[in-house]
Amino acid sequence: MSDKKLCAAFAIAGAFATAVALAETAKAANDQEKCFGVSLKGKNDCAAGPGTSCAGTSKTNYQGDAWKYVPKGTCTSIVTPKGKGSLEPISH
Amino acid sequence: MTTSADVDQAAFVRALLEPELPPPNELETPGGFPPERRFAVYRNNVCVGLVDALAERFPICAQLVGDEFFRAMAQCYVRERLPRTPMLFEYGDAFPAFVSEFEPARELPYLPDVARLEYAVGAAYHAADAAPLPLDFLRAFPHERLDSATAVLHPSTHVVASAYPIVSIWRRHMSDDEMTPVELDHGEEALVVRPELAIKVAALPVGGSAFVDALRNGRTFGEAMNAATAVAADFKLIDCLRELLLTGAFVALSVAH
Numbered sequence: 001m002s003d004k005k006l007c008a009a010f011a012i013a014g015a016f017a018t019a020v021a022l023a024e025t026a027k028a029a030n031d032q033e034k035c036f037g038v039s040l041k042g043k044n045d046c047a048a049g050p051g052t053s054c055a056g057t058s059k060t061n062y063q064g065d066a067w068k069y070v071p072k073g074t075c076t077s078i079v080t081p082k083g084k085g086s087l088e089p090i091s092h
Numbered sequence: 093m094t095t096s097a098d099v100d101q102a103a104f105v106r107a108l109l110e111p112e113l114p115p116p117n118e119l120e121t122p123g124g125f126p127p128e129r130r131f132a133v134y135r136n137n138v139c140v141g142l143v144d145a146l147a148e149r150f151p152i153c154a155q156l157v158g159d160e161f162f163r164a165m166a167q168c169y170v171r172e173r174l175p176r177t178p179m180l181f182e183y184g185d186a187f188p189a190f191v192s193e194f195e196p197a198r199e200l201p202y203l204p205d206v207a208r209l210e211y212a213v214g215a216a217y218h219a220a221d222a223a224p225l226p227l228d229f230l231r232a233f234p235h236e237r238l239d240s241a242t243a244v245l246h247p248s249t250h251v252v253a254s255a256y257p258i259v260s261i262w263r264r265h266m267s268d269d270e271m272t273p274v275e276l277d278h279g280e281e282a283l284v285v286r287p288e289l290a291i292k293v294a295a296l297p298v299g300g301s302a303f304v305d306a307l308r309n310g311r312t313f314g315e316a317m318n319a320a321t322a323v324a325a326d327f328k329l330i331d332c333l334r335e336l337l338l339t340g341a342f343v344a345l346s347v348a349h
Binding site for chain 1: 227233235238337338
């Protein structure tokens, strides 16, 4: 292996180790949960309802089968005009 | 409404697309209703159904141009291109290219790339499932051998490179926060992955999409690095890897023996 190749291999190894550490920190700080019934119309991260293709397709505000990512532990304390957020799909 | 078996399908499709044409000859309608009116209802339903499908597939584009504009544009697309498979989730594959040629949308030069991103999001949503490698495994992986290692990426992994900040535009429209303007002075390369059944969209550093494409084509990390630095000499590898790790894009790593 040439010196240049060896340097490149070291650079990639170092970058990967750093990136794993950064990802671990970010994951720990940014742990999220799926929260049903709190997203505004068209702002959902995903809709579980039949026929929807996913993000951004919910039809009404606070649709019970559409969810949005929120920081972990905060979902059920979110209050909307239609009631509280839920970790499970809700029908209202 | 029934049609005899020998209806010429090409003539039927032509009549479906062009309201000026009379309904297909062989059309029989019960109860003596005029076939023109019956067929017009059918023609309208086909068109509205496909326009609805496009509106669901490209919701941010629809927000960007407004419903009225979007539906008119989508109608032009439907006329030009009916679905070619019975699977509606594949419909719209040529929509971004169509938008880039659509004269009235020229004022929004980023619109075709936002459409590309939205198509990638939909394709990722319907892609096969796979379990991302856990960070613990990746931390323990022999990093010094990564240079000659190859990766299997999550089947839902897509990249979309643009001269416009498409990730910022997409995010801004997905967020509940008040809409603020997005500076259009820079490009962004979008990474789309759907691990654990949830779509993730991240912005990669410049050169990142070349890096991901190379890995996806079975190149080693070393080769992918070269592909990325050919695009951007100061390619930020750490940032790129970080986004790939956070989105769960790595499904397997293998070291050459």
